[in-house]
Amino acid sequence: MNPFTYTRVSDQQQAIAAVAAAPQAKFLGGGTNLIDLMKMGVEAPPQLIDIGRLPLAQVEELPDGKGIRIGALARNSDVAEHPLIAQRYPVLSQAFLAGASPQLRNMATVGGNLLQRTRCYYFYDPAFPQCNKRNPGSGCGALNGFNRIHAILGQSEQCIATNPSDMNVALAALDAVVRVHGPEGEREIPIGDLHRLPGNTPNVDTNLWAGELITAVDLPAMPFAVRSHYLKMRDRASYAFALVSVAAVLEVGADGKIKEARLALGGVAHKPWRALEAEKQLVGQTADERSFAAAAQAALANAKAYKYNEFKIELAKRSIIRALSTVAAMPS
Amino acid sequence: MEDETFDSLFGAPPPGGDDADIEHQLLFGNPASRRAFLKQIAGTGAALALAPNLLNAPRAFAAESVPAQAAPAMGGLDVRLKINGKEFALQKLDPRVTLLDALRERLNLTGSKKGCDHGQCGACTVLINGRRVNSCLALAAAHEGDEITTIEGLAQGDQLHPVQSAFLEHDGFQCGYCTPGQICSAVACIKEGHAKDDAEIREWMSGNLCRCGAYPNIVAAIREARENPATSSRA
Numbered sequence: 419m420n421p422f423t424y425t426r427v428s429d430q431q432q433a434i435a436a437v438a439a440a441p442q443a444k445f446l447g448g449g450t451n452l453i454d455l456m457k458m459g460v461e462a463p464p465q466l467i468d469i470g471r472l473p474l475a476q477v478e479e480l481p482d483g484k485g486i487r488i489g490a491l492a493r494n495s496d497v498a499e500h501p502l503i504a505q506r507y508p509v510l511s512q513a514f515l516a517g518a519s520p521q522l523r524n525m526a527t528v529g530g531n532l533l534q535r536t537r538c539y540y541f542y543d544p545a546f547p548q549c550n551k552r553n554p555g556s557g558c559g560a561l562n563g564f565n566r567i568h569a570i571l572g573q574s575e576q577c578i579a580t581n582p583s584d585m586n587v588a589l590a591a592l593d594a595v596v597r598v599h600g601p602e603g604e605r606e607i608p609i610g611d612l613h614r615l616p617g618n619t620p621n622v623d624t625n626l627w628a629g630e631l632i633t634a635v636d637l638p639a640m641p642f643a644v645r646s647h648y649l650k651m652r653d654r655a656s657y658a659f660a661l662v663s664v665a666a667v668l669e670v671g672a673d674g675k676i677k678e679a680r681l682a683l684g685g686v687a688h689k690p691w692r693a694l695e696a697e698k699q700l701v702g703q704t705a706d707e708r709s710f711a712a713a714a715q716a717a718l719a720n721a722k723a724y725k726y727n728e729f730k731i732e733l734a735k736r737s738i739i740r741a742l743s744t745v746a747a748m749p750s
Numbered sequence: 751m752e753d754e755t756f757d758s759l760f761g762a763p764p765p766g767g768d769d770a771d772i773e774h775q776l777l778f779g780n781p782a783s784r785r786a787f788l789k790q791i792a793g794t795g796a797a798l799a800l801a802p803n804l805l806n807a808p809r810a811f812a813a814e815s816v817p818a819q820a821a822p823a824m825g826g827l828d829v830r831l832k833i834n835g836k837e838f839a840l841q842k843l844d845p846r847v848t849l850l851d852a853l854r855e856r857l858n859l860t861g862s863k864k865g866c867d868h869g870q871c872g873a874c875t876v877l878i879n880g881r882r883v884n885s886c887l888a889l890a891a892a893h894e895g896d897e898i899t900t901i902e903g904l905a906q907g908d909q910l911h912p913v914q915s916a917f918l919e920h921d922g923f924q925c926g927y928c929t930p931g932q933i934c935s936a937v938a939c940i941k942e943g944h945a946k947d948d949a950e951i952r953e954w955m956s957g958n959l960c961r962c963g964a965y966p967n968i969v970a971a972i973r974e975a976r977e978n979p980a981t982s983s984r985a
Contacts, residue, residue, distance in 0.1 A: 424845035424891050453887045454868050468892050519957020522869055524881045656956035
């Protein structure tokens with residue numbers, strides 16, 4: 419691991435100033451991804467600013483029924499089992515519990531989960547010479563390599579890595595808003611604008627500005643999200659990254675017609691993939707397998723597979739149908 | 751160690767000069783360099799065993815790929831850790847030292863094991879403020895003031911923790927390397943209320959891998975400790 423200086427801060431402004439003053443410095447939250455990447459030699463920050471003790475771990479209701487605010491340092495396990503989350507946004511609770519292991523969920527923060535880096539083997543292991551994300555301009559080792567876990571939507575010839583987070587997929591379906599605080603002040607970033615598609619700059623994961631600290635994630639009120647589901651398909655029954663995952667939320671009227679739909683996919687793209695076309699198509703349709711299959715078709719219409727991941731297209735379609743069917747079968 | 755001993759352990763080179771010899775060299779390297787390499791490994795192991803304070807030396811950790819001028823001044827940190835109810839003062843701790851390495855290499859608490867060192871296997875599981883975590887991904891310096899419990903802190907004197915007793919009773923291990931992590935994790939799993947039935951135990955213990963495959967017995971032990979916390983406890 420590279421040598422670094424360690425500073426624990428007790429004040430948000432102090433944390434932001436420290437990282438703003440040293441562009442290579444990193445905030446340390448739960449450390450479950452950053453420390454691992456430092457051990458791998460993928461990350462080598464000369465300075466760690468430990469924000470672990472900032473008072474940003476609360477889960478609370480926003481005034482006027484506007485929704486829930488989750489502090490950036492809330493641990494994944496605490497958010498998953500928080501009654502406000504488990505009751506109002508079961509899809510998010512399920513996504514948390516589908517991710518990692520109990521030990522890692524006890525450590526990992528919500529802010530850190532948002533910023534998790536890809537588990538593409540070619541990125542994670544510097545022994546591979548090619549990775550445009552790790553070493554811009556070196557090429558993409560996965561493109562013609564072992565690309566079974568890689569992207570099928572929104573990728574570029576520069577990078578076919580996927581975003582590994584389960585939480586992000588649920589947040590995308592729930593229209594979450596990420597609150598950040600930086601040297602220029604505070605701002606809100608809709609979840610769909612936080613992560614980027616790889617394009618020609620796969621080395622840049624997010625649209626955060628230098629020195630910006632994620633302070634909270636807001637979940638807007640979405641009463642119909644009580645009927646929601648997170649479905650994760652993976653190689654093992656537990657403790658594995660998603661090959662494909664689906665976050666589904668449906669509001670079905672008394673007439674059996676879909677009034678609202680939210681659909682997001684994980685394991686398929688460089689960012690949590692909101693399936694807006696499919697959602698549009700679902701609204702007004704009868705909540706049955708026929709309309710779900712049509713939505714699945716729409717969601718994967720532009721999918722492009724590589725040598726080893728063609729199975730993901732069909733897997734994603736079937737997972738969408740199953741997730742939507744599960745929600746439709748829930749008592750209203 | 752004599753060369754013959756190495757040969758008996760790693761296979762003697764075949765009589766020289768033919769194709770078999772070349773094949774052997776391709777597989778195992780030149781006999782001379784192979785022996786030198788093995789001796790070097792043996793020497794390193796001995797050095798590590800004799801000098802646990804090696805971790806004080808900043809060089810010991812420095813990644814070769816990092817240029818020296820990139821290294822910031824490393825004065826080291828004075829860190830106080832509360833482990834199993836006792837206070838420990840660590841002086842001039844390299845910030846890179848994980849909680850796991852601090853336990854094992856500085857404090858001689860070697861019950862917590864280093865398996866993968868990447869948060870994937872759970873052998874390093876300890877409890878911090880009652881919650882199970884992977885100590886290999888936690889920086890020691892970040893846990894000042896926290897209540898840390900390791901496998902060494904579970905028993906009350908000679909009285910084993912009920913989960914320890916249950917693991918003995920149900921033979922919840924084979925080689926034993928993952929066991930301290932399994933037991934710490936199981937203690938938390940039961941306390942969290944995530945051990946209601948076998949399926950739940952399997953799901954909530956999935957962060958602890960056992961390469962011997964003692965899973966059925968591990969599940970039985972946790973079930974027993976959850977059902978009979980008193981009777982499974984014994985001296």
